Amino acid sequence: MELLKQRILEEGTVKNQNVLKVDSFLNHQLDIELLNNIGLEFKKRFQNDNITKILTIESSGIAIACMTAFHMKVPVIFAKKSVSLNLDESCYESDVYSFTKQKFYKIYVSKKYLSSEDNILIVDDFLAMGSAASGLIDIVKKSGATLSGIGIVIEKGFQDGGRVLRSKGLRIESLVIIDSIENGNIVFR
């Protein structure tokens, strides 16, 4: 997706050889016109897969999921990172390691909103080691729903997540794949 590559080159900042910040349009400030184009692109790639729901994880996945769901005309479910007084019913749970926050956390999805009749598209902002995606995949499995595929905005191709998930036969659609960000230079696949 050329538009996205261009924005990453123009506004992305490289913190070190593993961390790319895209806070100006994807992770803190949100460029809704770009997100709309991202949603249209995911729709194009998954429109023949009879998706019934889009699953993501709070917080950075929500905007992407919303704009994709708007075009695909299905609901979104976002996995929660904590159980509050507002989420006390029976939940599917999984464990996720956050490399940016350097700790494990649990994610939760209420059993009410996923069933064996669902055909799920997972979307997220980044795919690096695949920890968040694996947690969401685990929750889809536990629910008995079918996982149609995973839509990723930015895949870090130099980390192992994409390779490992594809080797399990999963369909991963990444809008851009970055092969390296060494010495501050972003190299796309």
Next chain:
Amino acid sequence: MELLKQRILEEGTVKNQNVLKVDSFLNHQLDIELLNNIGLEFKKRFQNDNITKILTIESSGIAIACMTAFHMKVPVIFAKKSVSLNLDESCYESDVYSFTKQKFYKIYVSKKYLSSEDNILIVDDFLAMGSAASGLIDIVKKSGATLSGIGIVIEKGFQDGGRVLRSKGLRIESLVIIDSIENGNIVFR
């Protein structure tokens, strides 16, 4: 907003006299068609206010902000509840008390994305005691931006937030106001 009242009556669950759960369409599963109508309604109410950015707070505000921003053609900024490796620059901070999680937390907005030239619309899912809204208002003030108004999906009119904020001269547009949820009955204003 009749459509929203209807959904609250059909699907909202009353946990006690203060807690209304709307997890099936607003806080965990997201009904994007409804959110689209919410976005259109906020646009209608604020379209003559020269809004430059929509400010909200992760996570439940993001979907509302996105669908509003989509129609108003402005960017969203969502305040973060923690500082990760991806948000290490200079931030505006404020303190918010969460009644659902029963603890104080800090919220952060990077100084890069709010300036004295901005004309801000704050949006959020609920207005109860006004703690989250006050934190966001505090951040807008610290940035020197102008606050045009606050768009709320569900105001709990029996709690003090709306009254206190309006008494300060702030413009609050709530799509529905609930006057009481005693004995499991939801009474709209």
